Amino acid sequence: MTDPLLVDRTDAVATLTLNRPTAMNALDVALKEALRDVLAELEADRSCRAVVLAGSGGSFCAGQDLREHVSTLESGNGGNPLDTVQAHYNPIAARLANLPKPVVAAVRGMAAGAGASLAFLADIRIGGPSTSFLMAFARVGLAADTGASWTLPRLVGHAKAVELLMLAEPVRAEEASRLGLLNRLVDDDEGVLPAAQELAARLAAGPxxxxxxxxxxxxxxxxxxxxxxxxxxxxxxxxxxxxxxxxxxxxxxxxxxxxxxxxx
Missing domain, CATH: 1.10.12 (Lyase 2-enoyl-coa Hydratase; Chain  A, domain 2)
Structure with a gap:
């Protein structure tokens, strides 16, 4: 079975790669639990001094795995699929936001819904030509989660956050850079992860x-x-x-x- 989350340690930098490329790295329970637990480990690991968050394949993260979500809705076993907010998304958001070391997101391709929320929780976001953000929650009749109601207004302002969340329209790389959703925009998609890791290595050598x-x-x-x-x-x-x-x-x-x- 393929690991849903790849963890690479290079010196003091830990690179966490969401690893469900055929599903655009959508967040199923296994991936959410792995990310939550690894972040808890890294928080206490003093040998790790910076973290890179990335996605495998051509996407960063498509957000909640809606196939799994629908399956839970239709199972009739009494479980509420939105219990995942308390069980997974809230702990992940809190860990990322409060991690006592820098977090750099390497955002290649689409970051949608909770995937965009994860990127917004990073301290610095680096993107490329294919990068786009989509606050997709309203498209499936939901409000924001994974900290987006807190991070998004701080990045783009209240009025723009309302627009992005309610209209749920894609924000392409250049516009994302202009709005502050990306800190840096590199010319080549293939250079997004190396640029993020280079910056993380610089931060890992800092105070x-x-x-x-x-x-x-x-x-x-x-x-x-x-x-x-x-x-x-x-x-x-x-x-x-x-x-x-x-x-x-x-x-x-x-x-x-x-x-x-x-x-x-």
Whole structure:
């Protein structure tokens, strides 16, 4: 049986590849459980300092596996297929958003529904000519999930988020880049994953504790007041100021050397 999620470890970078290419990497239970569990492992793994999220074949992720969804709806066994939101999508979204290390999404091809939501939870998204996003939820009579109601307005603004979710129209690569759904757009589809891994390797060589603090700060600031942000900044600097990386980098600055960060 083919593994639904491929995990590659190269130095301090973990590349997670959704591996159901014949189904456009649609999210069935096996893939969702594998992704949820691997993210939990990586959160606690200090040797992993950056994560790349990618899809196999020509697509990033088509979202929920609707064939499995329909099968559950029609089975008549009393199960609610939307229980997957609490069991799978919410834990995955929380893990990605709060992972104390950078996450880079390599978005080749279509990212639809929960697949687009996964990409939006990454800290940085890289795409190519074939990249497109589709907030497909309304097409099947559903509202957003996997954190899209939180991430999308922060990326494109409230009004545009309403439009993307209600009209459910594809957003092609150039428009996605203009809107901020993509941070970087490379010329060649084949270069999307290498570009993401190169950036992740750069981040993996950086001050991991500081990166985690930056993620927490921005999350607090997005939803809070100036007072909340200032308190989060004070807490972050107290933590970062006690790290070996801070001491090393400060001394390197004074001696005009290049710092070597250890992520601690």
């Amino acid at each position: 991991t504790v500081a990166y985690a603090a930056i993620k927490r700060q921005l999350s607090v600031a997005d939803a809070g007041t100036l007072a909340d942000a200032l308190a989060a900044e004070a807490q972050a600097q107290a933590i970062c100021g006690g790290t070996k990386d801070h001491r090393t980098a400060t001394m390197a600055f004074v001696t005009k050397q290049k710092p070597v960060f250890e992520g601690r």
